[in-house]
Amino acid sequence: xxxxxxxxxxxxxxxxxxxxxxxxxxxxxxxxxxxxxxxxxxxxxxxxxxxxxxxxxxxxxxxxxxxxxxxxxxxxxxxxxxxxxxxxxxxxxxxxxxxxxxxxxxxxxxxxxxxxxxxxxxxxxxxxxxxxxxxxxxxxxxxxxxxxxxxxxxxxxxxxxxxxxxxxxxxxxxxxxxxxxxxxxxxxxxxxxxxxxxxxxxxxxxxxxxxxxxxxxxxxxxxxxxxxxxxxxxxxxxxxxxxxxxxxxxxxxxxxxxxxxxx
Numbered sequence: 001x002x003x004x005x006x007x008x009x010x011x012x013x014x015x016x017x018x019x020x021x022x023x024x025x026x027x028x029x030x031x032x033x034x035x036x037x038x039x040x041x042x043x044x045x046x047x048x049x050x051x052x053x054x055x056x057x058x059x060x061x062x063x064x065x066x067x068x069x070x071x072x073x074x075x076x077x078x079x080x081x082x083x084x085x086x087x088x089x090x091x092x093x094x095x096x097x098x099x100x101x102x103x104x105x106x107x108x109x110x111x112x113x114x115x116x117x118x119x120x121x122x123x124x125x126x127x128x129x130x131x132x133x134x135x136x137x138x139x140x141x142x143x144x145x146x147x148x149x150x151x152x153x154x155x156x157x158x159x160x161x162x163x164x165x166x167x168x169x170x171x172x173x174x175x176x177x178x179x180x181x182x183x184x185x186x187x188x189x190x191x192x193x194x195x196x197x198x199x200x201x202x203x204x205x206x207x208x209x210x211x212x213x214x215x216x217x218x219x220x221x222x223x224x225x226x227x228x229x230x231x232x233x234x235x236x237x238x239x240x241x242x243x244x245x246x247x248x249x250x251x252x253x254x255x256x257x258x259x260x261x262x263x
Contacts, residue, residue, distance in 0.1 A: 024183045026182065027059060027182045027183060028179065030059065030178050065154065065155060066154040066192070069156045078201070080199070098197060100204040102211075104173075105211075107124055107214050109121075109218065112226065119218075120220065121177065121178065121223075123178075124191065125175045128143075128205060137166070138164040140164055141163065141164070141195055143159070143160045143176075143193050144156070149189055150188055158178065160176060181222060181223050184221060185221065186225055190208065190215060191218065193206065
């Protein structure tokens with residue numbers, strides 16, 4: 001009976017713990033370095049640490065799929081074009097066509113506090129090129145970043161500020177450092193980046209884990225899961241088989257516990 005009580009309580013705690021994890025709000029901290037890569041890696045790590053000490057800086061994310069985010073962008077562009085109130089003046093209200101492509105995209109793992117091989121912060125550095133009517137034309141763009149857990153659906157992570165591309169220059173690459181604050185279970189994640197020309201709602205270039213291994217299967221987890229706990233020995237028990245639900249097992253455990261007290 002003692003074993004049954006233990007199993008019942010364990011199964012119930014695992015069930016309720018899973019429910020709590022599923023309801024956890026996804027939050028992230030983001031630092032954008034843009035085209036300035038002069039900062040040393042130690043300084044970037046310091047910036048990540050400072051953001052972790054400022055929970056109010058974390059941004060709560062709505063669970064948006066890639067399709068939902070594209071629809072949101074289309075709606076916002078349509079509204080901006082109709083009202084003529086775009087926040088940044090586009091230099092590309094043109095009658096000719098721009099062609100875009102990604103030259104490269106690299107992901108770099110940064111912080112793993114408990115040294116379990118899963119990181120809560122990472123850097124994305126990507127270089128996109130543009131080809132138009134003029135060789136030195138500056139074209140305003142922005143990128144939308146998505147994340148996929150273990151090959152699942154793409155979900156929205158971050159939209160960058162507006163930045164400018166100049167032909168095939170290597171000096172207009174963009175860098176974004178992301179710290180996953182909460183809502184990301186320990187697992188392997190893929191990254192996808194969509195590029196948009198400012199003022200237009202169609203995706204002009206995309207790069208993802210399908211194109212480069214650097215964006216594939218990143219070992220990540222939330223900051224709240226990447227902590228060092230000194231609580232001594234912890235036992236993990238796996239319960240399988242049977243058709244009793246967790247609530248039924250919990251009930252049996254409580255009955256056995258009461259009988260033991262009465263005895």
